[in-house]
Amino acid sequence: MSDRTPALRLEGIVKTFPGVRALDGVSFDVMPGEVHALMGENGAGKSTLMKVLGGIYQPDEGRIFVGEVPAVMTSPLEAKAKGIVFIHQELSLAEELSVAENIYLGELPRKRFGLVDWARLEQQTNAILAKLRVGFDAKTRVGDLSIANQQMVEIARALTVEAKAVIFDEPTASLTDAEKVVLFDVIAGLQAQGVGIIYISHRMEEIFKITDRISVLRDGSYRGTVKTAETDEESVTQLMIGRKLDLSRNEIHHALGDVALEVRGLSCADLYTDVSFEVRRGEVLGFYGLVGAGRTEIAETLFGLRDPSAGQILLDGRDTVIRSPAAAIALGISLVPEDRKGQGLVLGMNCRDNMTLPQVDDLRAGPFVAEGAEVAIFDQYRDRLDIRTPGWKQLAGNLSGGNQQKIVIGKWLSMHPNVLIVDEPTRGIDVGSKSEIHNLIRELAAQGYAVIVISSEMPEILHVSDRIVAMYSGRIMRTFTAEEVTEDKLIQAISGLTPENVA
Amino acid sequence: MTAPTKEQVGGFLARQGIIVAFVLFMIGFSMANARFIDPDNIMGVIRSSAILGVMALGVTFVVISGNLDLSVGSMMSFSTIVVLDLHDKIGPTLAIPAMFALTLGLGAFIGFLVGYLKLNSLIVTLGMLSAIHGLTLTWSGGKNMDIADKEGTWFKVFGQGDALGIPVPILLFVLLAALLGIALAKTPFGRKVYAVGGNATAATFSGIRRARVVFICYLISAFCVATAGLIQASRSLGSQNTVGQGLELEVLAAVILGGASLLGGSGTIFKTVIGVLILGFIQNGLLLVGLQFYVQFVVTWVIIILAVWLDIAAKRGKLWSPIA
Structure with missing residues (x-):
């Protein structure tokens, strides 16, 4: 590959925010026709890097090349014009409009007097859809499509420009296995056309299935690139977290007290269902799961921000109804919310x-x-x-x-407080403060607080918890003790495999 | 010392623009007409600013809590008409508390809609501006309201009397400003007003009952309006139905001029008092240099625009910027 010009090349990208060095000299390249995985924990700098590539942030130092041409992008529009195209995890489609209108939004073909040329629009759209081999046509209303097909519309939209590099950000997060196969086909098709592909995902299995090389970010800095064929999951994980995963440290060093909070069969509309758990004084109970699994909503219910539709909350054994944050605070429940600046x-x-x-x-x-x-x-x-x-x-x-x-x-x-709930305690926080906050959470438990920690970062949840509740789609799949939990079991549990299969 | 750069001048103007503009105005008016800085004239300006000032005190609470109150002018007409009408029917001793109760009722209604039902305060108070006007006309039957015995009533003390050599309207303004200023700056309630206006979600997540705080802010505003209506009624002892018309904008201009942000969370009573005086002196100056009374409506609008612009400019430290 080294004799060819990369489709996209980054050279020493630095981006700082007040108090945080989000990117610290990141360099890597994507060859035409290559699928290049970008990996790293949450907060490692992937999103910041993508925003730099997409023209949303300007790098403080460093250069970006598209082909051999240095590229300065000051807006998402400019990035797209230069052939850098994003397929985002969150869909940004107008549900009431047709597939064709969504694909060509802002650049609809025109006839005289500025009227839309519907015939040409349909023909152009169907040509793109044919390449993707999808089962719907230009006139379909986007709101009627499945999530997977909506994602195809996003991809089709990306293909209206001559793409040099396509960036997929967690594209399989909401896809079924069958839908994944179609997506991987589409990616292979792009590869064959000589497009360079950056593939961001946490899912090792996919990474090893479809990528050629893997680049790893940790704490904003570039940790190296390896050929997928020449490495294994363990080495990549080690690159990502900078050490071997140490699961042994979660021994309980202090005696547990009484049950401070018990939840029985708690449900809230379609947000979560039949949730039961207890947390004792001196214990850290971790909640792990994908975004949208219902963890934050449970915390909000305990803090009086949402009314449960069924179930019981018992504080020190007494059945309790919590109608407002003020009431929750009076009962000794505290919530450190996930959105520090907003909440x-x-x-x-x-x-x-x-x-x-x-x-x-x-x-x-x-x-x-x-x-x-x-x-x-x-x-x-x-x-x-x-x-x-x-x-x-x-x-x-x-x-x-x-x-x-x-x-x-x-x-x-x-x-x-009697019960302290901490939702995403270290989101967007620098590494130093991160470990201070982790130590603090352990200390608080040692002092007899009952602590609930919600986190989307596996190392964090493994590090601070005495027990871990794994949630998937609003349900508790399994509760692990620190002794029995492994990374694999946890990932399986939050991916929706049945409890029996996990065990 | 090196000469300041263009950016430094721009930044200074952005931060201190209102003060600079005010000083220039004062110098200009004083040169145009020496009477402007005459002590009698200055006392006159303060006295005539008292009604506006009292209303601005209450609106300051509402604005800091992150809301607007455009109904105060209309509500002041209501208070004035009601207290004048009841004066002859049930006597001043009963008319005053009755008028306060009715005005507070209106404030409570607005506070309920904006606080508890979480309706947009601009829409609610704009609607109430019109609705209360209708209510006033219904009450008066569309006619002007006059007190029969204008010489004999003690009621005139609030608008025309002196105490300790100070006109009572000024005394009421100063007293209320001191009381509300301390309430806002020093009490737990005042702290909550800032929190709700600064970030209503974070305030809720800290156990503050946002709805209750907003509700009380509108009650305070209504109380101030009732006091202003009392002064107005007592000063003229007769009134048209539209006596407070347009005051809502002047009040808002004074509050913003004082530096309260329309986004909520900032401002003080002291600054509002400064804003009231600036507005009063500018309007008085315009009259003294011989401009028609009607010009002040245009000028008030220009001042609002200027104040809002400088408020934004102060936040970004520049007078102009391509992005927000």
Whole structure:
């Protein structure tokens, strides 16, 4: 391959955000006709890299070449014009419009007086659809198609330009096995036409089936490229996480207390069904599953944000109805939400006020807020959590992601909750703060807190949990203890295999 | 010291633009007409700003909580007409609390729609602007309202009286500003108003009852409107149905001029008072340089646009930017 010009080449791409070096000198290339896997944990920098390629972010340093030509992309439109095409995980189609209209949206063929040339539109569309060998035609309403077929429409849309490189971002996330076969056919077809393909996925099986080379990112930096035929899953995993997976550390070093929270047969409309679990004081219960498996919705129910349609919530053995976050807080339930900036913090408010917000009614001197007591609380948790800020007057929006998350955690620790729920505790946080937060979660359990951790990152969930609940499509598939869990079993459980098969 | 660059000047103007514009206005008016900085004139401006000012105090709460209140002008007409009508029917001692109760009822209704039903405050209060106008006309039968015994009633003290040598309207404005200023800056409720306006979702996730906070903000606004209506009625002892018409925009101009963001979460009572005075002095200056009274409607609009522009410019540190 080395004697040919790559379809797409990246050279030393650097992208920094305040407090985070998201990409640190990433270089790799994709040959025409090659399927190149891009792998890395969540937060490794894949999405940032794709946004740089798609013209949404400008790199601080480094260059991108399409063929032999240096390419500067300042908008998604420009990236597409240069032949870089994205097939996103989330579909962006207008459901009420036809397949043809969706494919040519914004560039519909015209007749005189600016009227749409429907005949030509249909003919062009059907020509593309024929290449993809799909079972629907140009006039079909997109809303009537299955998810897999909608994805085909996205791919068809990509093929209206002369694509040099096509990037697939987790394309099989919502496909059945039969639909995957069709997708892989389409990819093979693109390959035969000499298109370079970047394939982003967490699924090892697919990676080893269809890719030629694998490049790995970790913590924003490039960790190397290997030929798929010359490597195995274990080596790739090791590249991704930088160590061998250590599953032995989750021994329970402290005695467990009483059951703080028990949930029996809890259901919420079509979000999750018949969920039962318990968490004891001194225990970290992990919830693992794909996005949309219902984990966050369970947390929101426990925090009074959603009404369950069936089931019981027992706090310290007492049957409880939780109608609002205020009620949940009064009952000693705290939630560190997944969306730090949208749900966790008032960014335009200072650090101290953010931290004391849930208890501002209780911190009073006569009718006024006792600001001295607030500062004392802030100082205490700044020291305990090692929050780096010039002072409490600093606006929360000016802190780095890690420090922001510590403010949110401090906010809830200062309430001394009975049950602490932490949803995606380290999303978008730098590596240093990440391990600090992991250690903190373990420490809290040791101090007797009942902790629920929800995470989409397997190393994280394995690292912090005493027991792990695996969820798939709104149901609990299985609950593992730290001793019995393995990566394979966990992946199988969250992929929807039946509990019997898993065991 | 090196000369500032164009960017530095632009950034300074973006951040301090309102103050700069105000100082230029004041200098210009003083040179055009020496009476402008006469103490009597200054006292007169403050006195005539009191009604607008009292209303702006309440609207400040609503705006910081992330909502709008365009119904205050219409509601002030209602309060004025009602208290004048009831004055002769049940006597001032009962008329005043009755008027406050009715006005607070209107505020509670708006607060219910915006807070508990989560309806858009622009639509709700724009609708109430019209609905309350209709209510006022129905109450008065479309006629002007006058007190029969204009000389004998003690009711005129709120608009025309003096206490400690200070006109009562100014006294009421200062008292209410102090009270509400402390409530906003120092109490748990004030803190919650900022939190709800800054990020309603995060506030809810911190256990704050957003609906209740918004509801109370509209009650405060209605209370301020009732006080303004009391001053207005007492000053003139007779009124048209449309006495408060258009005030909602002037009030909003004063609040924004003071630096409260229309997006919510920022602003203070003190800054609103400054905004009220700026607006008052500019309108007074325009009259003194010989422009017609009607010009002020145009000028108020220009000031709103200027204030909103500078509010955005201050956030991005530039007067103009191709992207938001």
